[in-house]
Amino acid sequence: MKLYRAKDYYDMSRKAANIISAQIIMKPNCVLGLATGSTPVGAYKQLIEWYNKGDLDFSRVKTANLDEYKGLTRDNDQSYYHFMKQNLFMHVNIDVTNTHIPDGMESDAEKEAARYEEILRNLGGIDLQILGLGHNGHIGFNEPSDIFPKDTHIVDLQESTIEANKRFFESADQVPRQAYTMGIGTIIRAKKILLMVSGEDKAEILYNALCGPVTPKVPASILQLHPDVIIVADEAALSKWETN
Numbered sequence: 001m002k003l004y005r006a007k008d009y010y011d012m013s014r015k016a017a018n019i020i021s022a023q024i025i026m027k028p029n030c031v032l033g034l035a036t037g038s039t040p041v042g043a044y045k046q047l048i049e050w051y052n053k054g055d056l057d058f059s060r061v062k063t064a065n066l067d068e069y070k071g072l073t074r075d076n077d078q079s080y081y082h083f084m085k086q087n088l089f090m091h092v093n094i095d096v097t098n099t100h101i102p103d104g105m106e107s108d109a110e111k112e113a114a115r116y117e118e119i120l121r122n123l124g125g126i127d128l129q130i131l132g133l134g135h136n137g138h139i140g141f142n143e144p145s146d147i148f149p150k151d152t153h154i155v156d157l158q159e160s161t162i163e164a165n166k167r168f169f170e171s172a173d174q175v176p177r178q179a180y181t182m183g184i185g186t187i188i189r190a191k192k193i194l195l196m197v198s199g200e201d202k203a204e205i206l207y208n209a210l211c212g213p214v215t216p217k218v219p220a221s222i223l224q225l226h227p228d229v230i231i232v233a234d235e236a237a238l239s240k241w242e243t244n
């Protein structure tokens with residue numbers, strides 16, 4: 001596990017974008033596992049800037065997103081499909097047929113989970129998986145549980161996640177109660193993982209995830225067992241680390 005300390009959110013974003021760019025430059029047809037949420041937005045912005053300068057080419061890059069809310073149409077401005085379009089895809093030369101996101105409108109959960117796992121298999125595995133960290137230790141939408149879910153599946157979102165994500169919606173009532181997410185097994189099959197963490201509100205969970213026991217009660221703790229994890233966290237997110 002490699003830990004890169006960043007000064008603040010901006011510095012974290014640039015460091016993470018450097019790691020993503022290196023992946024694209026070294027393997028132009030790489031498969032990127034993408035994340036949503038506020039954490040990776042700055043890194044995506046930086047990638048767009050480098051693309052506009054002619055430094056990056058996304059034409060052969062393939063992507064697979066971690067998760068999607070169940071019941072939101074693609075054009076709903078809170079869907080992760082919409083998020084990816086707005087924050088990255090529409091600004092770079094990526095081929096949309098090379099981008100994959102679970103279909104939130106598929107009501108048959110087993111069918112959607114199987115379809116998404118097959119897509120991931122056909123892509124030949126994820127070269128670099130980008131992750132953010134939920135306040136309860138979730139990665140993707142894998143909520144604290146008694147087991148580490150293996151494959152893509154449907155989840156009931158926990159109250160704390162609904163509460164954390166309501167800032168993107170008009171009210172908590174509008175936050176979907178379920179989502180499709182890659183499983184923990186799906187995530188750790190990625191060859192390399194980049195975990196981005198920013199802010200003091202994530203300090204305690206980051207510390208527990210990386211220094212506490214490996215347990216499905218803290219889903220991100222599984223990362224301790226992955227052979228190639230890079231963490232880019234800012235000083236605020238590392239504050240608990242320093243006092244222990």
Ligand SMILES: N[C@@H]1[C@@H](O)[C@H](O)[C@@H](COP(=O)(O)O)O[C@@H]1O
Pocket residue numbers: 035036037038039040066067131132133134135139140141161165
């Ligand atoms: N499903 C997403 C995760 O993929 C994300 O990493 C996490 C943290 O979000 P944020 O970066 O906004 O703190 O919560 C969301 O619920």
